[in-house]
Amino acid sequence: MNRPDPDISLQDEAARAGWLYYVGGMTQDQIAAELGTSRQRAQRLVSRAISEGLIHVRLNHHIASCLALESDLTRRFGLTRCRVAPGLGLGADPSRAIAPTAATELERYLRMPDSKVIAFGTGRALRAMAEQFAPTDARQHRIVSLLGNIAPDGSATLYDVISRIAEKLKAPYYPMPVPVICDTAEEREFFMHLRPVQAVYNLARRADVTFVGVGQMSADAPLVVDGFVTPEVLAELQAAGAAGEIGSWVYDEQGRYIDSPRNALVGGVRVEPGQSQPVIAIAAGPSKVRAIRAAMIGRIVNGLVTDEATAEAILSDA
Amino acid sequence: MNRPDPDISLQDEAARAGWLYYVGGMTQDQIAAELGTSRQRAQRLVSRAISEGLIHVRLNHHIASCLALESDLTRRFGLTRCRVAPGLGLGADPSRAIAPTAATELERYLRMPDSKVIAFGTGRALRAMAEQFAPTDARQHRIVSLLGNIAPDGSATLYDVISRIAEKLKAPYYPMPVPVICDTAEEREFFMHLRPVQAVYNLARRADVTFVGVGQMSADAPLVVDGFVTPEVLAELQAAGAAGEIGSWVYDEQGRYIDSPRNALVGGVRVEPGQSQPVIAIAAGPSKVRAIRAAMIGRIVNGLVTDEATAEAILSDA
DNA sequence: TCGCTGAGTGAATAATTGCTCATATGGGCG
DNA sequence: CGCCCATATGAGCAATTATTCACTCAGCGA
Numbered sequence: 001m002n003r004p005d006p007d008i009s010l011q012d013e014a015a016r017a018g019w020l021y022y023v024g025g026m027t028q029d030q031i032a033a034e035l036g037t038s039r040q041r042a043q044r045l046v047s048r049a050i051s052e053g054l055i056h057v058r059l060n061h062h063i064a065s066c067l068a069l070e071s072d073l074t075r076r077f078g079l080t081r082c083r084v085a086p087g088l089g090l091g092a093d094p095s096r097a098i099a100p101t102a103a104t105e106l107e108r109y110l111r112m113p114d115s116k117v118i119a120f121g122t123g124r125a126l127r128a129m130a131e132q133f134a135p136t137d138a139r140q141h142r143i144v145s146l147l148g149n150i151a152p153d154g155s156a157t158l159y160d161v162i163s164r165i166a167e168k169l170k171a172p173y174y175p176m177p178v179p180v181i182c183d184t185a186e187e188r189e190f191f192m193h194l195r196p197v198q199a200v201y202n203l204a205r206r207a208d209v210t211f212v213g214v215g216q217m218s219a220d221a222p223l224v225v226d227g228f229v230t231p232e233v234l235a236e237l238q239a240a241g242a243a244g245e246i247g248s249w250v251y252d253e254q255g256r257y258i259d260s261p262r263n264a265l266v267g268g269v270r271v272e273p274g275q276s277q278p279v280i281a282i283a284a285g286p287s288k289v290r291a292i293r294a295a296m297i298g299r300i301v302n303g304l305v306t307d308e309a310t311a312e313a314i315l316s317d318a
Numbered sequence: 319m320n321r322p323d324p325d326i327s328l329q330d331e332a333a334r335a336g337w338l339y340y341v342g343g344m345t346q347d348q349i350a351a352e353l354g355t356s357r358q359r360a361q362r363l364v365s366r367a368i369s370e371g372l373i374h375v376r377l378n379h380h381i382a383s384c385l386a387l388e389s390d391l392t393r394r395f396g397l398t399r400c401r402v403a404p405g406l407g408l409g410a411d412p413s414r415a416i417a418p419t420a421a422t423e424l425e426r427y428l429r430m431p432d433s434k435v436i437a438f439g440t441g442r443a444l445r446a447m448a449e450q451f452a453p454t455d456a457r458q459h460r461i462v463s464l465l466g467n468i469a470p471d472g473s474a475t476l477y478d479v480i481s482r483i484a485e486k487l488k489a490p491y492y493p494m495p496v497p498v499i500c501d502t503a504e505e506r507e508f509f510m511h512l513r514p515v516q517a518v519y520n521l522a523r524r525a526d527v528t529f530v531g532v533g534q535m536s537a538d539a540p541l542v543v544d545g546f547v548t549p550e551v552l553a554e555l556q557a558a559g560a561a562g563e564i565g566s567w568v569y570d571e572q573g574r575y576i577d578s579p580r581n582a583l584v585g586g587v588r589v590e591p592g593q594s595q596p597v598i599a600i601a602a603g604p605s606k607v608r609a610i611r612a613a614m615i616g617r618i619v620n621g622l623v624t625d626e627a628t629a630e631a632i633l634s635d636a
Numbered sequence: 637t638c639g640c641t642g643a644g645t646g647a648a649t650a651a652t653t654g655c656t657c658a659t660a661t662g663g664g665c666g
Numbered sequence: 667c668g669c670c671c672a673t674a675t676g677a678g679c680a681a682t683t684a685t686t687c688a689c690t691c692a693g694c695g696a
Contacts, residue, residue, distance in 0.1 A: 024406040088342035111429040
C-alpha cells in the first residue's frame with residue numbers, strides 16, 4: 001500500500017490505463033501501444049484501476065421508480081434526506097450497490113466550505129462508501145468516530161473507516177480510544193472519563209452530520225459475526241425485543257434503546273433520537289429491513305441511503 | 319428527445335442496464351435475465367446509457383505528472399485554478415478528454431449553497447462539459463451567457479450550451495438576445511441598449527465565475543469554421559497580430575484585445591483582464607496552445623482546464 | 637391505401653476481453 | 667549462497683461484447 005516509488009508509478013500507470021479505457025474508449029491493444037507495453041499488461045492495469053477504486057462509475061439519471069421510493073420514504077418517516085439506489089439483483093452484495101450513492105451523499109457535505117464535524121459509525125456499508133468517494137482536500141472538516149476502536153481481540157483494523165476517510169481528505173480525525181464493548185460498567189466509567197476520551201465524545205455528540213450503519217438482530221447480526229456478543233447474549237437481546245443496533249446500541253421495534261445491561265457496556269457515543277442535524281443511515285439488505293424501519297420510527301436516524309429492494313420492503317411491511 | 323412516455327422509460331431501462339453493468343459488474347446475459355429481455359437488447363441499453371451520458375466515469379487518482387503540470391502552470395501564470403487531465407493520445411478529440419475534468423470543476427461551484435451567477439461562453443469544449451456533468455438541483459444559481467445567441471444564418475442550436483446546463487440544474491438562465499456578430503456598429507449599439515439586453519449584460523459582467531472556451535486563430539479557427547468570419551477577415555486579423563479569441567473577442571500574443579473594427583461588432587460581454595473572480599478557460603489541443611498562453615499572459619483568464627499534451631506545449635514554448 | 641423512412645430486433649459473426657497456466661524475476665531469509 | 671514465496675509476465679483459449687445484416691413494424695406523407 002505504501003512502498004515508496006514503484007507502487008506509486010504503478011498506480012499512475014493503472015490510472016492512466018483506466019482513463020484511456022473508460023474515458024477514451026480505447027481498446028486494450030491501443031492502450032498497450034500508447035503505454036508501450038503488452039496487451040496483457042494493459043488489461044491488468046485496467047482491472048487494477050477498477051479494483052483499487054481509481055475509477056469511479058456513477059449513474060447520472062434518476063430512475064423513476066427509485067425517485068418514487070425516495071419520496072414515499074421521506075413522507076412516511078419524515079426524513080430530511082433519502083436516496084434509493086437501483087438494486088443489483090439477487091445475490092449481489094447490497095453494500096456495494098449503495099456505496100456510490102452513499103459516497104455522493106457524503107461528498108455533498110464535504111464540499112461545504114465552512115468547517116463541519118462529521119461523525120461515522122462502522123460497518124461494511126460505511127467501509128464500501130469510504131472506498132468509493134473521491135479524495136479531495138477537505139481539511140476544513142473534522143472526522144470523528146462514534147465508536148470505540150478497541151476490539152475484544154485487540155485488532156482495530158476492521159474498524160478504521162474513519163482513518164481511511166480522513167486520509168483521503170487530509171482532514172484531522174478523532175478515533176475514540178475506548179473498547180467497543182467494555183467488560184464491566186466500571187471499566188466503561190473509567191474510559192469514558194479520561195480527558196482525551198471526553199474531548200472526542202463531546203465532538204462526536206455535536207457532529208454537524210452523522211453517518212451510521214445499521215445492524216440487524218437476526219442470527220447473522222454483525223455484532224455476533226464480528227464477535228462482540230455471543231449468540232447467547234443475542235438471544236437475550238432478541239427476547240428483550242431487540243430490532244436493530246446502531247453503533248452497538250441496541251433498540252427495539254419502536255426505535256427505543258432497550259434497557260439492557262448489555263447496552264450499558266457500550267463504549268462511544270449513543271446517537272440520540274430526534275436530532276435536528278442530519279443522521280444518515282447507510283444500509284441495505286433484506287435482513288436489515290426491520291432494523292432500518294425501527295431506527296426511522298424512533299427517529300434515531302433522519303436520513304437514509306438504501307437500495308430499491310430494501311426500500312420496497314421497508315414500505316410494504318410498514 | 320422529449321416524447322412523453324416511451325422515451326422516459328427507455329432511458330430508465332438504459333440507466334438501469336448501465337448501472338448493473340458498470341456498478342454491479344454483471345455480464346450482459348445476466349442483465350438481460352434481470353431485465354427480462356434479450357442479450358442483444360441489454361447490450362444496446364448499456365451502450366445507449368453511455369452514449370446518452372447517463373453513465374459517468376471519473377478518475378479518482380491524481381496522476382503524478384498531471385499534478386506537476388498543474389503546479390507548474392499555476393506558478394508560471396499565476397492562476398487561481400488549474401486542472402490537467404491525462405491525455406487520450408494522438409487522434410482523440412481533446413475536448414472529450416478534458417470534459418470530465420471540466421465538469422468536476424463546474425460542479426465545485428454548483429455545490430455552493432449560496433446563489434452564484436455563473437457565466438458561460440461557447441464552443442465544443444464547453445458543450446462536452448455540459449454533457450458530462452451530473453444533473454443536480456442547483457436552482458439557487460443563475461446561468462448567463464456571455465455571447466449573443468443569434469447566428470448569422472439564424473440557427474441558434476449550435477450555441478445552446480447554457481440552456482442544456484440550466485435545464486440539468488433547473489436553474490434560471492439568461493441567454494443574450496443579440497447577434498454573435500453584428501453587421502454594423504449601429505446595429506450593435508441598438509441591440510446593446512435594449513433594456514432586456516442590458517439586464518443580461520450586467521448580470522454577465524458581474525458573474526461570480528466564468529467558464530469560457532478559447533478559439534485559435536489558425537486556419538482551423540472556430541470563428542471561420544462556424545462561419546462567423548470569412549477567411550479574408552481572418553487573414554486581416556492574423557496580420558493585426560491575433561493570437562486567439564474568447565467569446566469572439568480577438569486578442570494578441572500578449573493577451574491584449576486588438577483594436578480592430580471586427581472586435582467592435584461583437585455582441586455580448588467582453589471578458590476584461592485581471593478579474594478577481596475565477597475566469598476559467600476550458601480548452602485543449604495543439605492548435606490552441608498559442609491562444610491559451612496568450613489569454614493567460616494577458617490575464618483574460620485566471621484558471622485553466624486542459625490536457626497533458628497541451629499543458630506541456632504551453633510550458634515548453636513559454 | 638401504399639410505399640417510404642427510421643428505429644428496433646434477433647441471428648450470426650468478428651473483435652475484444654478476461655482467465656488460466658506455465659514460467660520468469662527478485663527480494664527476504666535460513 | 668541458495669531456496670522460497672510472492673509477484674509479474676506472455677501465450678493461448680474461452681467467454682464476453684460489439685457490429686453487421688436482414689427483417690419487422692409503427693408513423694407519416696403522397
